[in-house]
Amino acid sequence: MSTKCDRLCSTEDCMPGTGVYLRHGYIYSSLAGYVLRKNEGEELPVISVVRETEAQLLPDVGAIVTCKVTSINPRFAKVHILYVGSTPLKDRFRGTIRKEDVRATEKDRVETYKSFRPGDIVLAKVISLGDVQSNYLLTTAENELGVVVAHSEAGAQMVPISWCEMQCPRTHAKEFRKVARVQPEYLQA
Template identity: 70%
Template sequence: MKLCVPGERLCSTEDCIPGTGTYLRHGYIFASLAGYVLRKNEGEELPVISVVRETEAQLLPDVGAIVTCKVTSINPRFAKVHILYVGSTPLKDRFRGTIRKEDVRATEKDKVGVQMVPISWCEMQCPRTHAKEFRKVARVQPEYLQA
């Protein structure tokens, strides 16, 4: 098996069909991760070319897959996550991901929701639903303090 690095051009789209661990650009198939190149002939069609990290195939997150993530950092535009499970299968390696603010909901992507208000040094409250959540609060404005 041949070793490859991310960004390495593997072949033309006329020769193979892209599989896991690859991406298409300008009519060529490139490796998206470091690993071994695998070609599988499935029937009469073109062979499928993929890149795997070990000799056995590993489950990789794919576009549209349901995943379980751990949020590592948040800013006003996006959240950085570590993908832990694809479906109910745990991953061997940790994959990083980004969730944009616009992608939080399937509808009303421009509107994520009401901003929570600090009510004490350890509690935030939704002004619409009045639901409270325990969060660390750096500074509470005097107009929001509970009496």
């Protein structure tokens, strides 16, 4: 975080970008915000300052994300990442939860369609920045991770009844899910 008029670096070390100005061979911040350094080719890195509202939060390895399941197949579930922690994302990021990353135990017995359904809202952890298509690899292999919101075929929000099942309050139909064990806020430290 930089405040207005902070000296950021020498013009010998960086090139000025947006949100900065030059004075006596140094680059200064012209506004309060986040300092960004980008290496573009073999030139000096470009240094910029952006306001907090303009800074793009990116999912990083180890981050807990909230995502929506878009499709499933026997090997994985595809998701759109909506939040990093409690911060909503401006851009859309895609993720994949592979069959082997659904649970910590009995990985070979996991069936994707018994863990997630399209439309489910899931808490997951980023384990890798993924492949060329910019898919993040995610895991739900912790008790606190998994489906947090699901709707039944009748359109009602389902209620968790175990770590692997949810029930429709209208029809009492049960459906399999990898349910997240969410702690009530008043129990969290």
